[in-house]
Amino acid sequence: MTASAIREILKITQQPDVISFAGGLPAPELFPLAEVRAAANRVLDTYGPAALQYSTTEGHPPLRGWIAAQAGIPAQNVQIVTGSQQGLDLLGKILISEGDTVLVEAPTYLGALQSFQPYGPNYVQLPTDEGGIDVDALEGILKTTRAKLLYAVPNFQNPTGRTLSLERRQRLVELTAQHGVLVIEDDPYGALRFTGEPLPSLYSLGLALAGDVDSNHVIYSSSFSKTLVPGLRDAWVQAARPVVQKLIMAKQGADLHTPTFNQMIVAELVEDVLPRQIEVVKKAYGERARHMLDCIGRHFPGGVEHTTPEGGMFLWLTLPEGIDTTPMLARAVARKVAYVPGAPFYALGGGENTMRLSYCTATPQQIETGMQALGETIREALD
Ligand code: PMP
Numbered sequence: 001m002t003a004s005a006i007r008e009i010l011k012i013t014q015q016p017d018v019i020s021f022a023g024g025l026p027a028p029e030l031f032p033l034a035e036v037r038a039a040a041n042r043v044l045d046t047y048g049p050a051a052l053q054y055s056t057t058e059g060h061p062p063l064r065g066w067i068a069a070q071a072g073i074p075a076q077n078v079q080i081v082t083g084s085q086q087g088l089d090l091l092g093k094i095l096i097s098e099g100d101t102v103l104v105e106a107p108t109y110l111g112a113l114q115s116f117q118p119y120g121p122n123y124v125q126l127p128t129d130e131g132g133i134d135v136d137a138l139e140g141i142l143k144t145t146r147a148k149l150l151y152a153v154p155n156f157q158n159p160t161g162r163t164l165s166l167e168r169r170q171r172l173v174e175l176t177a178q179h180g181v182l183v184i185e186d187d188p189y190g191a192l193r194f195t196g197e198p199l200p201s202l203y204s205l206g207l208a209l210a211g212d213v214d215s216n217h218v219i220y221s222s223s224f225s226k227t228l229v230p231g232l233r234d235a236w237v238q239a240a241r242p243v244v245q246k247l248i249m250a251k252q253g254a255d256l257h258t259p260t261f262n263q264m265i266v267a268e269l270v271e272d273v274l275p276r277q278i279e280v281v282k283k284a285y286g287e288r289a290r291h292m293l294d295c296i297g298r299h300f301p302g303g304v305e306h307t308t309p310e311g312g313m314f315l316w317l318t319l320p321e322g323i324d325t326t327p328m329l330a331r332a333v334a335r336k337v338a339y340v341p342g343a344p345f346y347a348l349g350g351g352e353n354t355m356r357l358s359y360c361t362a363t364p365q366q367i368e369t370g371m372q373a374l375g376e377t378i379r380e381a382l383d
Contacts, residue, residue: 019370021292021357022338024158024313028361030284031229032269032277039268043261051261057248059236060263066270067236071203071220073213077238079247082258084188084223084235087247088115090254091184091219091237094246096121100148103141105133107316107345107354109158109186112151123347126150130307132157132164135171142179150176150183154202155190156312159345159356163310166199173205177217188223188235191278193311194286203238214240224266226313227278232262285313288359288367295371301379313360316342319353323381326352331380335373 014020043051058064059080068075081087088111096102098120104113106125113123124145127134133152141147152172154164164172176183185202206218216239223235237247251257269277289309296306296317305318317339319325325341332338342354362370 018333018336018338019362019366019373020338021359021362021370021374022340023358023361025358025361026226026230026281026313027284030277030281032273035269035273036229036265039265039273040261042268043264047264051264053260055257055260055263057252057257059258060260060267063234063263063267063270064236066267067238071238073207073238076241077213077244079237079239079244079251080258080263081221081235081237081247081251082255083225083230083233084186084221084237085111085115086233086251086254087221087235087237088112088184088186090247090250091221092116092119092121093250094243095149095182097148101145103138103147103150103181104347105152105157106347107159107342107351108151108347109153110345112186113347116151121149125346125348125350128160128162130162132162132168133172135168135175138172139175142175142181147179147181150181151186152183152202153186153189155187155199156192156309156314158189158312159314159340159342160316161307161309161312161314162316163196163199169199169202169205173202173209173218177206177209181217183218184221185218186221188221188226189312190222191227192282192285192313194282194289196310214242216240219243224274227281228266228269228274232259232266234258234262234266282311285311285360288362288364289315291364291367292357292359292371295367295375299372299375301375301382303382304378313358315357315359317355317357319355319378320382321353323378324352325355328377328381332374332377335377337370337373337377339374 064075064078068078092115096116096119099122101124102121103124103126105128127137183202203218203220206216210216220238303320307316309315329341340356342351
C-alpha cells in the first residue's frame, strides 16, 4: 500500500489563509442540518432501541426497498454499504485475484486504486478524451488482453469532471459483455447534473442487453455522500444476485452491517429532503463551476486546456507539456492557492502536466482570488 498523496497534500493546505481547490469534500454549508436532526429524533421515537441495535448485513429494509424501487429492480439485488468506498473494497475483495487484469480510465478515481491495490490487480490504462473512455482503444485492448474487470466513473468523473457519451456507453457495455469482462460503474455524482441531458447508466444498458437482472455484467455503485451528507456513510451496490451474495459474505467479515441508526435516518430523508437537497446542491455547484470556468478565461495564460463539467464537483486542467504540477504545487501554495496534481490519478504513470480543481467548497471571492493566483503560478512556470 502507498500513502494517499491527496491526504498528504491536504495537510499542507489546511492552513486557513490558503484557498484550497484541492479537497474532495462536498460543501458543508449546504448540509440539511435541521432535517437530519428532526429525522434522528423521529427515528428514535419510531424505532426505540432497535435504532441502536445490530441489524441485517443486507441493509435496513425500507432503505434497500427504496433504492431498489428507484432502480426498478428487486431489493435482493441491492446491498447497502458503508460508503461507496467500502463497496469498492468489497468488490475488489470478491472479484480480484492476484494478477487479474483490471481496466481503468487514465486518469481514474484514486480511491478505487487504493481499494483494489491490496488484492493485487494488474492494471491496464484506458485512454480517455473529452467524451470519456476511447472505446476504439478499449476494443483493441480487449482483443489482446484477458481482462477480468473494467472500473469506470461515467458521470462527471473524479478527477476530470468528464462524462462518457451515450454512443460510447452502448459500445462499452456491448464490448465488455462480448469479452466476458465485468464492469464496475461507480456513480456517486450522477444525480448532480447541472446542465445537459441525463444519460442512461451502464447498469441500465447492461440490464437491457442481458434481459435479466441476475445476468447483468454491470455492477453499479452509488452513494448518499454527495447528494445528502457524506458523514453518515450510506451508499449501495446494485448487482446480479451471485455478486450480492458474495458481497453479503464479504461485508459480514468487514463490519457486519452499515450503522443501523444512519440507515434509518437516510430512509427518513429520501422521499422529501433528498430531492430538494439535490436541487440545492446542483444549483450551487453549477454556479461555482461556471464562475471557475469564467476565471480560467480571464486569468489563465493561453495553452491551458480545461474540461467543462456538466455536473459533479471537479474540473481538470492540462498544462503545456513540460510543466510538472507536482513541484509547482509548492509555488502555488506560496501564492496561497492549492490544487491536486494529476499524476497520482494515473494507475501506471503519466499526467505530470495535469491537475484537479474542486469548485464546490469555495466562495465566489475565493474562486476569483484563488484562480488569479493559480493563473500567475502557471504563467511563472511557463516563463
Ligand atoms: N467513488 C468516487 C468516484 C468518489 O469520488 C468517491 C468520493 N470521493 C467515492 C467513490 C467514495 O464515496 P463514499 O464512500 O463517500 O460513498
